[in-house]
Amino acid sequence: MKFLPLVWKNIWRRKFRTTFTLLSIFIAFLLFGILMTIRNSFALGVEIAGLDRLVLINKISLIMPLPFAYKARLESVPGVNMVTHNTWFNGIYQDPSNFFANIAVDPEPFLKIYPEYKLPPEQVKAWFDDRQGAIVGRDLAKRFGWKVGDRVPLQGTIFRPRSGDVWAFNISGIYDAADGIDKTQFFFRYDYLEENRTILQGDVGWYIVKIADGSRAVDMSRRFDAMFENSSAETKTTTEKGFVESFAKQIGDIGSIMIAVSTVVLLMFGLVAASTMAQSVRERTSELAVLKTLGFTGPTILVLVLAESLFIAVLGGGLGLGLAWLIARQGDPTGGLLSVFVLPGRDLWLGGAVMLAMGILAGVMPAIAAMRLKITDALRRN
Amino acid sequence: MFWLRQTLAVMALNIRTIPARLNSSLVAIVGIAGVVVVFVSVLSIASGFSAAMQGSGSRGRALVMRSGADSEMTSGLSGAEVDIVNQAPGVARDGRNALTSAELYVVIDLSKKSSPGSSANVPMRGIEPFGMTLRPEASIIDGRMFRFGTNEVIAGRGAHGQFVNLNVGDTIVSGQNRWDVVGVFEADGSVAETEVWCDVRTLQGAYRRGNTYQSLLAELESVDTYDTFRDWLTANPQLNVSIRREKDYYANQSQTLTRLIQTIGFAIAGLMGIGAVFGAILTMYTAVATRAREIATLRALGFDTSSVVVSVLTESMVLGAIGGAIGGAAAYLGFNGYQTSTINFQTFSQVAFAFRVTPGLLGLGLFYALSMGFIGGLLPALRAARLPIPSALREL
Numbered sequence: 001m002k003f004l005p006l007v008w009k010n011i012w013r014r015k016f017r018t019t020f021t022l023l024s025i026f027i028a029f030l031l032f033g034i035l036m037t038i039r040n041s042f043a044l045g046v047e048i049a050g051l052d053r054l055v056l057i058n059k060i061s062l063i064m065p066l067p068f069a070y071k072a073r074l075e076s077v078p079g080v081n082m083v084t085h086n087t088w089f090n091g092i093y094q095d096p097s098n099f100f101a102n103i104a105v106d107p108e109p110f111l112k113i114y115p116e117y118k119l120p121p122e123q124v125k126a127w128f129d130d131r132q133g134a135i136v137g138r139d140l141a142k143r144f145g146w147k148v149g150d151r152v153p154l155q156g157t158i159f160r161p162r163s164g165d166v167w168a169f170n171i172s173g174i175y176d177a178a179d180g181i182d183k184t185q186f187f188f189r190y191d192y193l194e195e196n197r198t199i200l201q202g203d204v205g206w207y208i209v210k211i212a213d214g215s216r217a218v219d220m221s222r223r224f225d226a227m228f229e230n231s232s233a234e235t236k237t238t239t240e241k242g243f244v245e246s247f248a249k250q251i252g253d254i255g256s257i258m259i260a261v262s263t264v265v266l267l268m269f270g271l272v273a274a275s276t277m278a279q280s281v282r283e284r285t286s287e288l289a290v291l292k293t294l295g296f297t298g299p300t301i302l303v304l305v306l307a308e309s310l311f312i313a314v315l316g317g318g319l320g321l322g323l324a325w326l327i328a329r330q331g332d333p334t335g336g337l338l339s340v341f342v343l344p345g346r347d348l349w350l351g352g353a354v355m356l357a358m359g360i361l362a363g364v365m366p367a368i369a370a371m372r373l374k375i376t377d378a379l380r381r382n
Numbered sequence: 383m384f385w386l387r388q389t390l391a392v393m394a395l396n397i398r399t400i401p402a403r404l405n406s407s408l409v410a411i412v413g414i415a416g417v418v419v420v421f422v423s424v425l426s427i428a429s430g431f432s433a434a435m436q437g438s439g440s441r442g443r444a445l446v447m448r449s450g451a452d453s454e455m456t457s458g459l460s461g462a463e464v465d466i467v468n469q470a471p472g473v474a475r476d477g478r479n480a481l482t483s484a485e486l487y488v489v490i491d492l493s494k495k496s497s498p499g500s501s502a503n504v505p506m507r508g509i510e511p512f513g514m515t516l517r518p519e520a521s522i523i524d525g526r527m528f529r530f531g532t533n534e535v536i537a538g539r540g541a542h543g544q545f546v547n548l549n550v551g552d553t554i555v556s557g558q559n560r561w562d563v564v565g566v567f568e569a570d571g572s573v574a575e576t577e578v579w580c581d582v583r584t585l586q587g588a589y590r591r592g593n594t595y596q597s598l599l600a601e602l603e604s605v606d607t608y609d610t611f612r613d614w615l616t617a618n619p620q621l622n623v624s625i626r627r628e629k630d631y632y633a634n635q636s637q638t639l640t641r642l643i644q645t646i647g648f649a650i651a652g653l654m655g656i657g658a659v660f661g662a663i664l665t666m667y668t669a670v671a672t673r674a675r676e677i678a679t680l681r682a683l684g685f686d687t688s689s690v691v692v693s694v695l696t697e698s699m700v701l702g703a704i705g706g707a708i709g710g711a712a713a714y715l716g717f718n719g720y721q722t723s724t725i726n727f728q729t730f731s732q733v734a735f736a737f738r739v740t741p742g743l744l745g746l747g748l749f750y751a752l753s754m755g756f757i758g759g760l761l762p763a764l765r766a767a768r769l770p771i772p773s774a775l776r777e778l
Contacts, residue, residue: 017664020660020663021664023657027654027656027660028657031650031653034649034650034653038646059491059557060490060588061489061490061491061503062489063455063489096452099727155450157450157452157453158451165450199458230558234558245500246501249500250501250502250503250725250732251724251725252724252725257427268412269416269654272408272412275409276409276664279405
């Protein structure tokens with residue numbers, strides 16, 4: 001502890017170099033944080049999807065509907081807690097570039113099966129009371145400046161309303177949810193859609209089934225698929241997690257390539273910074289010899305040198321990762337293209353570990369060399 | 383003239399001694415090369431994707447969809463509507479028949495070769511007999527054309543490469559439908575190569591669409607009869623359709639993903655560029671510091687300050703150029719032509735394409751590298767110029 005001032009002085013002996021080494025590491029970890037955030041959004045926030053929720057889609061393809069009549073049959077299966085259905089609406093708000101997910105749901109079971117969407121009771125009641133009501137995610141409301149009570153028109157691309165050109169909705173509520181859960185969705189009432197559409201009546205998009213025992217997901221999935229085998233609409237059941245994962249895979253290796261390339265480069269940056277730090281220790285060989293002459297032991301010198309490189313790595317990296325976290329808190333910068341935009345906690349830990357490793361790796365070689373230094377050699381070298 | 387000779391002399395000295403300072407120069411070169419690799423390779427994804435989309439479609443063909451639909455996937459046309467569209471003026475005719483193809487566009491679940499067992503939305507298009515005639519760019523490269531009235535299909539070259547079960551002789555089982563793959567086609571690298579084609583009538587049955595379609599592709603008499611065709615259709619009270627040139631339709635579809643990749647690419651490369659500039663500053667600062675004495679000597683001998691500044695800047699830009707060249711070459715060798723596929727959010731279906739490292743991108747990367755070298759050299763150059771001669775000579 002008493003050597004802290006010495007470490008401090010050594011760090012700032014070349015202000016220019018230290019400043020820029022710090023800045024390089026800062027940038028490297030800022031990037032690391034942002035890349036991990038992007039990777040997470042390409043994975044569609046898969047880790048938060050429920051394991052006790054199963055998704056039933058049409059076996060031919062997700063775009064094919066399922067009959068509404070399946071609901072009662074699914075509910076009659078023992079071990080099923082709750083069944084609800086969603087229907088993809090694909091409506092457009094003002095301009096096609098304003099893309100967001102808008103889905104027709106059955107409000108009461110929907111909110112029960114998805115307790116992670118939170119909204120005040122009076123807004124829930126308003127939604128149940130208003131056939132044209134809709135609830136929207138906090139991020140989506142912010143994006144378009146919507147408030148509770150606003151009237152929002154959507155243009156139907158698949159469904160045209162019986163009368164008029166657009167579907168009109170009233171914002172009944174704005175839902176919030178924990179970090180990592182999509183808050184850019186628009187949910188409205190299935191009964192409103194069903195009564196006013198001219199095609200696909202009596203069909204729904206897909207079913208969500210909450211089962212009592214998550215560990216029986218595989219059995220239950222087989223059982224459901226067997227129930228509808230050889231019918232005109234066969235089903236394919238997966239856990240919600242599997243469903244999201246398989247959709248994320250469709251984006252393909254683009255995300256992973258971007259991450260892989262950038263990680264390699266990030267490592268290169270780390271090496272560069274490390275070599276600079278190592279160089280600064282090498283320059284001081286004779287000084288270290290003097291310290292040894294004064295009676296500093298080898299291990300003390302090892303610790304002194306390591307402390308220096310650790311300090312630079314952790315300060316620069318910590319600030320960079322911190323800024324990345326703050327940026328992620330501000331939400332998606334692309335205006336709705338990345339619906340989940342958070343820096344996951346485990347990546348923060350990973351970043352911290354990389355920082356420590358970088359500090360130690362950069363310092364350890366010169367530190368060991370310094371520890372083993374023979375005083376006479378070192379002093380003669382100059 | 384004298385100034386120029388001075389400057390050139392110092393410059394040559396600096397550049398010749400780069401190998402002697404290899405270690406610290408590497409910091410700048412590696413940093414800049416890394417940035418250029420990322421910059422060029424990420425943007426090559428966007429350029430490959432948009433090339434596939436932009437190269438699709440023809441100005442001489444018009445695509446008719448229901449008004450309000452933003453893609454074929456969400457569109458719908460009834461058989462009666464199709465009959466009316468076939469009467470429209472401006473359409474090329476073969477005898478009495480309009481050269482049009484009313485089509486269905488659906489997706490079928492297949493696995494990607496890269497992740498077996500998962501499901502990918504592969505687009506499947508039902509076409510009418512004229513569908514091949516009016517797409518002269520499509521030709522069979524393996525097997526044969528499917529026969530109309532059967533459950534035979536042909537697969538595009540991209541789909542054949544990316545997804546399982548699309549070889550000639552394979553059978554695709556999808557729900558209760560079975561499709562026999564009898565051929566593979568190519569279509570000038572357009573997005574059609576990711577599609578699987580079959581008879582629209584068979585597909586109507588398989589997907590229970592009755593006598594409905596999703597879009598109609600029409601061969602125009604000439605590029606200029608588009609307006610005649612469009613105006614006749616939009617004025618017809620029996621129809622509620624939107625018409626666009628096929629080429630515009632595809633160009634429009636590439637926007638979302640291209641913008642997303644470009645945003646990410648520029649943001650990452652921009653940030654990394656700042657890091658690389660810091661690396662270059664460190665290098666040049668070390669270069670100036672180790673040669674403080676030489677520089678002071680030169681100036682004491684009467685060399686102009688600006689010669690010193692220019693020489694330091696040149697050295698750092700040379701490092702930038704080396705880094706840029708290495709980075710560009712690495713990106714080209716590593717990624718040009720890399721085949722992959724992704725989902726196009728607008729149609730909810732897969733698009734296969736190849737990364738494209740274009741000369742334009744390489745030029746942009748090199749320009750970026752030179753800029754990083756220039757900015758990185760600026761501070762150290764000024765420092766070299768300001769070095770007080772007496773104390774610099776006394777140093778060491």
